[in-house]
Amino acid sequence: MSLQESSARGFRAYTAKHLDDLLRRAGLDDEHRIRVRAVATVLPFRTNAYVVDHLIDWSAVPDDPVYRLVFPQPDMLPEADVTRLAALLRGDAPNAEIQAVAHGIRRRLNPHPAGQLDLNVPHVGDDPVPGMQHKYPETVLFFPKQGQTCHAYCTYCFRWAQFVGEPDLKFASNDVATLVGYLKEHPEVTGVLLTGGDPMIMGEPVLRRYLEPLLELEQLESIRIGTKSLAYWPQRFVSDPDADDTLRLFASVAEAGKSLAFMAHFSHPREMEPPVVAEAVSRVVSTGAVIRTQAPLIRSINDHPGTWASMWRGQLRMGMVPYYMFVERDTGPQDYFAVPLARAYEIFRDAHASVSGLCRTVRGPSMSSTPGKVCVDGVAEIAGQKVFVLHLIQARDPELVGRPFFAHYDPKAVWLTDLRPAFADRFPFEPAPVARRLSA
Structure with missing residues (x-):
């Protein structure tokens, strides 16, 4: 396999042109490989020999979590899009045609x-x-x-x-x-x-x-x-x-x-x-330097409290400071990776409860949204309503930092825009409605 290599430091990068050979190493069949390649025409692919040789358990592919961290998966994009791109690849369509289709798909992914x-x-x-x-x-x-x-x-x-x-x-x-x-x-x-x-x-x-x-x-x-x-x-x-x-x-x-x-x-x-x-x-x-650690909560990779507790303990032993658990953002293959906010809170809570106070420097689950970093503090029943309890860790408007607010409980919600305010007609970061002027 031809490799991009810097002989001075031994770094070898694999890019999309190496993808099919790497997938053969995993023993994946022709149909699976071409659908992965189809996704890779839309989303970027790059890895290196250290990740491939030392972090991925190739006997567990395609379910290995590190493999899923760096290799595209056939169902990361809508099935119709993947099928269309796979057909173009099978037919050796001109690259310009493939890229035009990929460009249109990217525009729908909130880049x-x-x-x-x-x-x-x-x-x-x-x-x-x-x-x-x-x-x-x-x-x-x-x-x-x-x-x-x-x-x-x-x-x-x-x-x-x-x-x-x-x-x-x-x-x-x-x-x-x-x-x-x-x-x-x-x-x-x-x-x-x-x-x-x-x-x-x-x-x-x-x-x-x-x-x-x-x-x-x-x-x-x-x-x-x-x-x-x-x-x-x-x-x-x-x-x-x-x-x-x-x-x-x-x-x-x-x-x-x-x-x-x-x-x-x-x-x-x-x-x-x-x-x-x-x-x-x-x-x-x-x-x-102080090393602070962070990552998003990602379905099929780290969506278990034991995984996070293990990471935080290991980071503490090495001298690092656990800092953030993020919610997967509303972009790219969010539908593939997203964990519902209710489940995200449960994972964070259970992991947080199982580590020492020195690990509890970590904050989350946090959404890096347009108004700021919105943290899901929990689920509660208030005045007969089941609600999410939220606050802004950081905000465009500093006056909003740390002030709790509430949203109606929705077990399917994965992002801030899926939520509706509770006990108010708007969230605190939303502008007040413009008062209508009465005609004379």
Whole structure:
């Protein structure tokens, strides 16, 4: 099999052109393979030899949870769409025709949830600033242009639209000067999150060009890096040629008086089993960085309280801080992965109850929705009504943070938009209805 390979660090990436050979390794029949390939024309596929050789149990495919984390499944998209694309692939249709059909399907999958290209994008005057989001007053997200890929793609990723090769679905920037200028004009911003993709796909010299200018800003208290690298390529901090230089760069953040928060994504306990992961975690923590862990709750992969309890305990033992359980977002193959909110709360509650207080730093289940991060606190009966109890962990309007509100109980609801307010005519983040003017 031909591989994309960097001989300097031993990293080997598998992309869609390798997909059929990898599926043969799993012993999947022709029909199954072509339907997987059909889904991969719509949703992005990328993995690497470390994930394939060390994390996936190939004897348990297609039910193995890590396999399902990185390989498309035939039922991730509507059956009619998959059948149509599979027919085009069987008939060796021109790539332009296949991509036109795939493009139409992508447009129906809500590629930019929570107003990512509208509500969150900062402006200087009337001009949008590319590659930045400013959803909460104190936090700006920045998408480094060189970090808009990952060591491997998660099939549930809510940023899947960044990776499908359509320019109008991407947002990224390499203009650090504009970022710094924007921050100086907005002294209320105290934290910057570098995200993507995965910023840790960048080598140390490139990462340094983004980090060092931020260290000069007195207003900044924290720098966050969102990454899956500890799970999918821990060698980045152990044996890569620039691993030591990267750790020295991390240490310089603490030396500058800033907090470096390493936002690590772990979706299943198996991702933490290889010894190299513990070594990578130890090396990152030694720089003064704090590793906080988070992941979405995803059906067929981690929708069991024991799975989460095992992850949180393991993370605590390694020196990481459990931080968030997210609800699968309203984008991409949500119908495939979504867990009803009522069940999500039960999973969180049971996992939370079975771990020590040191693990209970974790929050959730949380929906990263348009108004903010909405947490499902529980189910209660109030005034004869069964309701969800909710609150905003974070909000566009800081006045709403921490204030409880209620929604009618719906056992099938999977997202905020499925809920109806209880004991009120609107949710607290919804605008009041405009009063009608009485005619004279």
